[in-house]
Amino acid sequence: MDDEFTKKLEQMDNQLQARMGNQRQPPPNQMAHKIYIVAAINQVLATPFYRVGSLLQTQAVNDTLKEKYTGVIDCCRRIVSEEGASKFFKGGLAAFLKAPSSLFLTTNLKTSFGHYNSSLQRFLGILAIENLVFVLHYPLEFTRIRYGAQVISKNKLDAMFFRGHIDCIQRIVKLEGAQGLYRGCLTGVIMRCVNDGIVKGIMALQTNRKLDINTRSNILLASVLMGFLASYPFQLISSQFAMTSGLKEKPYTGILDCMNKIYQKEGIFGFYRGFSIWASFWVFMVAVGKAKYFMTGKRRNP
Numbered sequence: 001m002d003d004e005f006t007k008k009l010e011q012m013d014n015q016l017q018a019r020m021g022n023q024r025q026p027p028p029n030q031m032a033h034k035i036y037i038v039a040a041i042n043q044v045l046a047t048p049f050y051r052v053g054s055l056l057q058t059q060a061v062n063d064t065l066k067e068k069y070t071g072v073i074d075c076c077r078r079i080v081s082e083e084g085a086s087k088f089f090k091g092g093l094a095a096f097l098k099a100p101s102s103l104f105l106t107t108n109l110k111t112s113f114g115h116y117n118s119s120l121q122r123f124l125g126i127l128a129i130e131n132l133v134f135v136l137h138y139p140l141e142f143t144r145i146r147y148g149a150q151v152i153s154k155n156k157l158d159a160m161f162f163r164g165h166i167d168c169i170q171r172i173v174k175l176e177g178a179q180g181l182y183r184g185c186l187t188g189v190i191m192r193c194v195n196d197g198i199v200k201g202i203m204a205l206q207t208n209r210k211l212d213i214n215t216r217s218n219i220l221l222a223s224v225l226m227g228f229l230a231s232y233p234f235q236l237i238s239s240q241f242a243m244t245s246g247l248k249e250k251p252y253t254g255i256l257d258c259m260n261k262i263y264q265k266e267g268i269f270g271f272y273r274g275f276s277i278w279a280s281f282w283v284f285m286v287a288v289g290k291a292k293y294f295m296t297g298k299r300r301n302p
Contacts, residue, residue, distance in 0.1 A: 036100035043099040047092035049281040051148045052076060054091075056274030057239040060262075061251055064151045064161070072277050082151065091148030094165055098140040105133045119204060127196055131189050138188065139181040143168045145242045175246040184241030187255055191234035198227035228282065233259070233271035 052075050059068050069075040079087055109129045134141075147168045150161060162168040172180040202223035206216065237258050244250050252258040262270040 036103060039099040039103050040096050043095035044089070044092045046281065047090075047095055047148075048088035049277055050095065050144065051088060051090055052079070053274045053277045053281075054145050054149050054239055055079075055151070056277065057236045058145070058149045058243045059273075060265075061240050061243045062149055062151070064149075066151075072274075090150075091144040091165075094140040094144035094147070098137050098144075102133050102137050105136070106130060109133070123200055123204070127193065130196070131192055134188065134192060135182075135185060138185045139169065141188070142172075142181050142184070142242050142245070145184075145239050146172070146245070149239075149243060172246050180245040183245040184238040187234050187238035187241060190255075191231045191238060194234065195227040195231035198230055199223045202226070224282070228278070232275055232278070236271060236273060237262075 052072060055062070055075055056069060056072070059065055069078065076088075079085075083090075106129060109132070110126060143165045147162050147165055162171065169181065176183075199220075203220060206219055211219070237255060240258060241252065244252065252261065259271075266273070
């Protein structure tokens, strides 16, 4: 009797919460549209970070540069003086198109194929879905890197190699075929596997432990940092491979050859070129997320 009474109470509580949630929250379609718009806007606002990071990552194989950048500040200064401040957002169109589309596919595929018997199967399934979506959208990522890394003086627009995202795709396909749009994709998949494996692996170890939310958020932050440190060299290599597409003579024969040449020229620090701008971007995002959490927490618990 007690068990039946408890179950009835739980059912009534769930129904009440569902009704309150329906009253407070907008329709699912309306929420989905807002989420996709916010994702696209966030990617556009983050474009300056992406462009500066890509320029620093690819300067070793970037023929459009007059001279190498000495750091983040020098890169930002030269973008303004050589191209104009608006060029911080160069490549933003590809990011704008990629964000809502990849979010839509990832969400729907997880919903359709998200039923697993174990946590390991769930992790592998989600990892496979996310990487599949990444591969499908890689041509947009490729054009963001390749077009964004092109540096042309504002006084020499006639000499521009790529005049836009579509022109970039057309020229690469003409020079190397459709496979040219996927140069660096494999390294990008490795990067995502390394990052997700570390972050989600560490968080999975904490599932059975009774920890408060602040401790969990700190563990999450530490795991994200560890995953980023471990996966960043693959991100750099992926960007450099994207820059070699369409070239007659490739500077690298493969991933290991690329890693060997970077290490011989610059040592271990060569794998973390441009790391500071990406780190500052993620610190900014984490700070915004924590600010939102504390603000909503205070509203719910005055």
